[in-house]
Amino acid sequence: MQQLLMIEDDARLAQMVGEYLERSGFGVTQALDAKGGLALLHEPANGRLPDLVILDLMLPDLDGLEVCRRIRAMPSEAARVPILMLTAKGDPMDRIVGLEIGADDYLPKPFEPRELLARIRAVLRRRSETAAPPAARRMQFGSLEIDRDARSVTIAGEHRELTSYQFDLLVALADRAGRVLTRDQIMEAVRGRELEAFDRSIDVHMGRIRAAIEADVKNPKRILTVRGVGYVFAKQQD
Template sequence: MTTPQLLMIEDDQRLAQMVVEYLAQSGFAVTHAGDGAGGMAALERQLPDLVILDLMLPDADGLELCRRIRALPGAAGKVPVLMLTAKGDPMDRIIGLELGADDYLPKPFEPRELLARIRAVLRRRGEGGLAGGAEPARGLRFGSLEIDRDARTVTVAGQAAELTSYQFDLLVAMAERAGRVLTRDQIMEAVRGRELEAFDRSIDVHMGRIRAAIEADPKNPKRILTVRGVGYVFAKQQD
């Protein structure tokens, strides 16, 4: 089995050392960068399986760094980002998710929770995000929308739609259940890993990002519809 490669961008040396040692004992290889410049240099050398990104760095804003990571060639939607922050404001969490973070963990945190979240994100990425043992279709197509599960890509009318790893899994989970109204809890269960934190607003944020990527008019969606008071439904009939 290949050892998962992680990159931790964190200026707190003591915290970073503790996390690196703990994750190493759990089977992960972790590269540590103490600032944004070092983190970007490491990313340009080699893309890891996951980035652990501190929101507050001495030389860079973590939110801006998340944008830059998403803009790296080959990184969009394929390198999950787990954001760490000392800030507890839910708005910071929402902004982080809107900018492309796959998960969010406030400081201080238990190393076991960080480990569980890392495993959940990587599991979603490796399994394609569907619960259950049935072998899913290799590709999904709804009008001009095409989802390639193997390549983990989405195109609309031949144009690539940029989604994070978690957003891709959300889209696949809903597309596999086209026509079925899903509650937020059912959506979180379908992609797994969100049992750690029932944060319904995160689903709404991600749905907004998915709509922006795949809808002709995100404010008047035709593919992912809101069912007021219940959740969402992926429309069977599209363009």
């Protein structure tokens, strides 16, 4: 059974959503504040990290964005746990900032439990899918190496940090190196949610990926923007 950690200070909402997710086949652990949630990641129950964290943006003791930063900075596997952030009022800036600091997806409040469930399943599916043929498990582009099995990215042997979703986006592009992809095609390749009107999430994630793998973000050599169309992953690299 896949385990979820829900960090949400609204006890009534947490209980309602938790019961719904448990009926849908998940195990759910709840924390009503940031301190409790971070403690469960530092020292997980039964030694098992959650498969995904549902993180509320507005917490009584610490801003959800700061919690996200702290999770991504943890010196353990906890740093790689997918994060789905709940953003009050659906503020676009909250969404963008959340994605920039490492959240894998976001859902504005109020939300339908069914949509939350669908997004959780999509994030976990992206994380677990390993359908590539054996020969393509590890991809090399100059000094850049992408290891599907380890879900790691290195440049000249140096590890580069990406969220689970960003890793899947990079793999989707690398699998189609030299081919220009629209944003819709990229989203479809990772089987994520459909693009919403004026949704900049792909662009935000691409910026984070470039920050991790490009020597010069302002003059990228690996992931190129094709104005008015989308992105292309360069076949020939350093």
